[in-house]
Amino acid sequence: MAANGNITRTIGDVTITRMEEAYGPAFPADVLMPSWEPGVIADHGPDVIAQFVEPETNLALVSVHSWVVQTPQKTILVDTCNGNHKERNMEGMGGLETDWLDRLKAMGVQPEDVDAVVCTHIHLDHVGWNASLVDGEWVPTFPNATHYFNRIEYEFWNPDITDQTGLEFNANVFDDSIRPVFDRDLVELWEGNDCQVDDSMRLELSPGHTPGHNIAWLESGGERALFSGDAMHSPVQVLKPEWNSGFCIDGERSAASRRAILERAVEHDALLLPAHFSAPHAYRVEATNGGFRPVDA
């Protein structure tokens, strides 16, 4: 583990580094996972659950981070956190002034070096650093990057296409984090269920949390990793894959996508790299009798 808390891992010829924006006890467990019931503590043991939900406060430990993926061909960012100076409706996610970008530079990645930005979906905490405020204008933070958005997802959050009534928690996001890159021809809207970012990374749909939520498979040197975005928010959902987050738009589809992801993570012995899991943030998934369990990796 590096001094700044980042974690670097290798998958074949690919280096993956976690770039944290925020970490700590955040949502009450039953807000993050409305099906939460304390029986899960008895079932799996207090020490296990305490790694995911702070026992004294019942607050789920939540991280907000990007994954910096350096392949032999490209430098790729998977999800770009909340970003700075954004006007947001959700407490604690707007008006930020973090040193996230400075830390990215300090690890040797200059903004112009980023070749691809993959956003698993267009929620505020996954697209923020796509654009930065410069002289009162939102401009692309990564001017040479292709930004990958699934077309279903893009059209769902585009206020010119879809009525945003009921989606006010995500207000302003399209205008300050998506249009600035779209208007400068830095967007690839991918369709279908299969998009190759480079030789090692492939995107596919995993709908439910949002209509066009997607995941990214990484394969190099016979090893695999799976960036699962917000298909699940807490390792508790590996133990309880039927538990949706309170932020899932279509719970039934989200639960089906989650179970499928976990099955394939086991099948391929993939390193699971979600967007919000508590430390150590990366897990292997083991099959148990009819279910799954997260294993520190």
Ligand SMILES: [Zn+2]
């Ligand atoms: Zn999220």
